[in-house]
Amino acid sequence: MxxxxxxxxxxxxxxxxxxxxxxxxxxxxxxxxxxxxxxxxxxxxxxxxxxxxxxxxxxxxxxxGGAVLPSFDSKAHGLRMYSLDNAMSETEWQDFLTRAANKLDREDVAFERTFWVDPKFDGLALEILYEKGVYAGALTRGDGVRGEDVTENVRTVRNVPLDLRPHARQAGLPVPELLEVRGEVVMTRQAFFELNERQREQGGKIFANPRNAAAGSVRQLDSRISASRPLTFFAYGLGRQDWGEAASPWTTHSGVMAGLRSLGLPVASEGRMVEAEGVYPYFQALGLRRQELPFEIDGVVAKVDSLPLQEALGFTDRAPRFALALKFPAHEAETVLRQIDVQVGRTGVLTPVALLEPVSLAGVTVARATLHNEDEIKAKDLREGDTVVVRRAGDVIPEVVKVVLEKRPADAAAFEFPHTCPACGSPAVRDEGAAAWRCVNLACPAMLRRGIAYFVSKAGLDIEGLGQKWVETLIAKGMVKTPADLFSLTEAELLFLDRMAAKSASNFVAAVEAARQKATLQKLIAALGIRQVGTRTARTLADHFRDLDALAAATAEELTALPDIGPEVAASIREFFDNEANRQLVARFKDLGLWPVSEPKPIASAAPLAGKRFLFTGALPDMTREAAQALVEAAGGRIVSSVSKKLDYLVAGTDPGSKLAKAQALGVTVLTPEEFSSLLAESVPAPTRKSLLDI
CATH class of the missing domain: 1.10.287.610 (Helix hairpin bin)
Structure with a gap:
């Protein structure tokens, strides 16, 4: 062409x-x-x-994403988006079946007891409109009659097809004149944790759970923010449909789901047809493995499969008579909020933590829960002494859900968030548009403790034997004020410390020296604790810059040209190196000989694992996940994030997740840790293996 x-x-x-x-x-x-x-x-x-x-x-x-909107328009749904009635027990499920049978009996219609069951996603309900097969808009559920117009934001969701026509041609389906697809936008657990970590580093809003994160990401007036968020859509049904001269190709809900998949729309792989007697066992089985799923679900939805039967059953004022949500029991409990403790992180962010009367949730004793920031405390009106409802968000993270107001003590006072640092007394600032207060004192002892502890941790230089307690002791004695001070300590100085014998002092100095000798540029960059720069970003930077001087001199434009580094990460890197104290720290590293140099790592097409795709699940006994990934990349392999037919190897360690079953089903080669080590021995030279195993 x-x-x-x-x-x-x-x-x-x-x-x-x-x-x-x-x-x-x-x-x-x-x-x-x-x-x-x-x-x-x-x-x-x-x-x-x-x-x-x-x-x-x-x-x-x-x-x-595109221009920032002043507000969302409200638009009417073509057909009402109903809520679902809930069942919390097998008895309530049987009651639903009885009601449906009685309704159909009165209509003199036979009850075909076949159902479509699929996960009940814990996200934001959407309706997506296609006109002549082309994406034309999206509405939130709203009140079911009207929803917010989020057309531009949903356009940015990567797995939402913008054109159904090529898929229709391939599937031999007509292109509908109009099709309203209903579904849920969600955020996977992993994406949620990573988003919150970025938000925390930036002092932005912390989301309580993946549902709030998904909903908040869709409902952004700036669609560029929505585009930056890792959202996923799953279709589960239809609103209006118009096939022009042709009749609808579907007479069952299972046919609808297969048809939507054929049109390129994402559908949950867990959905299936079962007889009425199989619905509750499906619900129980999915409940047992819900934590293996990458996304949050709070139950199962069962729908009568026959569309004519759905029409015969109809709707009540609020819900369809042909569908029911079977809900998992919530892991919630009441306890007392004893104290709100504001802690200072290594980047200076002030984070409130709820100290609770210990309470058992899902077999785990919970005594603490993060409150994220001042806004959450105000929104929930949390006060010390309150009785509160606590939930394990996603069955993992303790979350304070609400206050039980009728049990509030008469003397419970509104919590005043500190505007000074609780660790050093310096002023705290809250930047415009940010959710977090931040200490501005670079010499804040809490920031120093956490920053230096991070520097010596496994995520940093991994200095053996130097833990949190020793870091706090060295700072308290005035012997260490920056990470560089660790590399100038002598045995004689260390002997003045309590419980520090000559042998311990010698081991301490030797461990620090060993860390200096084996430090790579990647590990040093990661150890600096730059906001939003973790192990993989540090590896990217080390692959493109020879040393810290070269990185410190890089412009924002040069940084954003690198893979996986966007404007926010580039701004964090520039903010770090533009700080005079940090520039002095880098210069001191150079003077002390902590100056690893990164050589370019060209990978030839003839490399042993060139182009091979690897994925890891479970723990490896002899190396960290980061070391394993680095070894694969050193041999020319690629690390991917999910199982697919294109995956060459899944390395399965102890306690593997759901990736293992999916890989086996697709016929992907699964390696044990021992087989993986043997493959590396054949593919990566011994000196390279030795250096990378320290990551």
């Missing part, structure tokens, strides 16, 4: 990228290498910039 035909080339590129997005984000089965995809995407960006008159609102490039 020649350059003289930009319209045709643009159409071809958009179709091709939509196809590969579907393979990657929906089917988890990519067809091309990342580099080839990037080349197509760059060509599309360049061609669209050269021909703005050929802009398309549903181009893959529009998934980055």
């Amino acid at each position: 020649s350059d003289s035909d930009p319209r045709a080339r643009l159409a071809a590129l958009r179709d091709l990228i939509h196809f590969h997005n579907h393979r990657y984000y929906v089917l988890d089965d990519p067809q091309i290498e990342d580099a080839a995809y990037d080349a197509l995407y760059r060509e599309l960006v360049t061609l669209e910039a050269a021909h703005p008159e050929l802009a398309d609102p549903n181009s893959p490039t529009r998934r980055v």
Whole structure:
């Protein structure tokens, strides 16, 4: 196709990228290498910039978000989005069946007791509109009659198809004139934890659970923020449908779900058809393995499979008579909020923590829960002495849900969030638009303790035998004020410390020296504790900059040109190196000989594991996950984040997760830790293995 035909080339590129997005984000089965995809995407960006008159609102490039809206418009749903009635026991499920049977009996209609069951997602309900097969808008559920118009935000959700027509052609389906797809937008647990970590580092809003994170990410007036959030959509049903001259191709709900999948829409793989007697066993079985799922669910939805029967059963004022939500019991309990303790993190963020009367939740004793920030305390009106409801969010993280107001003590006073640092008394600031207060004193002892403890931890330089207590002792004695001071300590100085014998002092100095000798640039960058820079980002930086001087001199533009480094991460890096105290720290490292140099690591196409895709699950007995990943990359392999047919090896350690079963089902080669070590011995030179095993 020649350059003289930009319209045709643009159409071809958009179709091709939509196809590969579907393979990657929906089917988890990519067809091309990342580099080839990037080349197509760059060509599309360049061609669209050269021909703005050929802009398309549903181009893959529009998934980055656009202009900031002043507010959301409210729009009416074509058909009401009903809520579901709930069942909390098998008896209530049987009652539902009886009501349905009685209703159909009165209508003289036979009850076909076949149901479609699938997970009840704990996210934000959406309705997505397609006109003539093309994405045309999205509404939240709202009150069921009207919802908020989140068209631009949902456009950025990666696994939402923007054009159904190619999928319809491939499946042999007609293209509907109008199709309203209903479903839920969610955030996986892993994405939720990573988002909260970034928010915490930036002093931004901390989300209480994945549902709040998903809902808050969709309901952003700036769609660019939505685009930056790792959201996933699952379709579970339909609103209106219009097939023009043709009749609807579906007469069952199971047919609808298969059809939606054929049209390129993501559907939960756990959904299936069962007889009425199998619904509750399905509910129980899914409840037992809900923690293996990557996303939060709070129950199971059962729908009568026959669409004519659904129509015959109809609706009550609030819910369909043909569907029921079977809810898992909540892991909640009441306890007393004894104290709100405000702690200072290594970046200076002031984080309130609830100290609770110990209470048992799901077999775990809970005595503490994070309160995230001042806004959450105010929103929930939490006061010391209150009786509160505590829940293990996602059955993992303790969360204070609400106050039991009728049990509030008469003398319970509103909590005043400190505007000075509780550790050093310096002023605390709250930047505009931020949710967190932050200590501004770089010499704050709490920041020093946590920062130096992080520097010597396994996430940093991993100095053997130097734990939190020794760090606190050295700081309290004035012997260490920055991480660099550790490398100038002598045995004679250490002998003045209590419980420090000559042998211990010698071991201490030897451990620090060993850390200096084996330090890599990646580990040193990670140890600095730069906000939003973890192990993998540190590895990216070490691969592109020779030493800390080169990194410190990099511009924001140079940083954002690197893989996986966006404007926020680049700003954090620049903020760190623009600080005079940090520049002095780097200079001191150089003077002390803590100055690892990174050599470029070209990986030839003939490397032993060139292009092989690896994924890890479970714990490895002889090395950290980071070391294993580095060894794979040193041999030319690639680390991927999910199981697909394209995965070459899944390395399964102890306590593997659900990835193992999925890999086995797809026929992926599964390696034991011993087999993985043997493969590395054949693929990675011994000196390289030795250096990378220290990561």
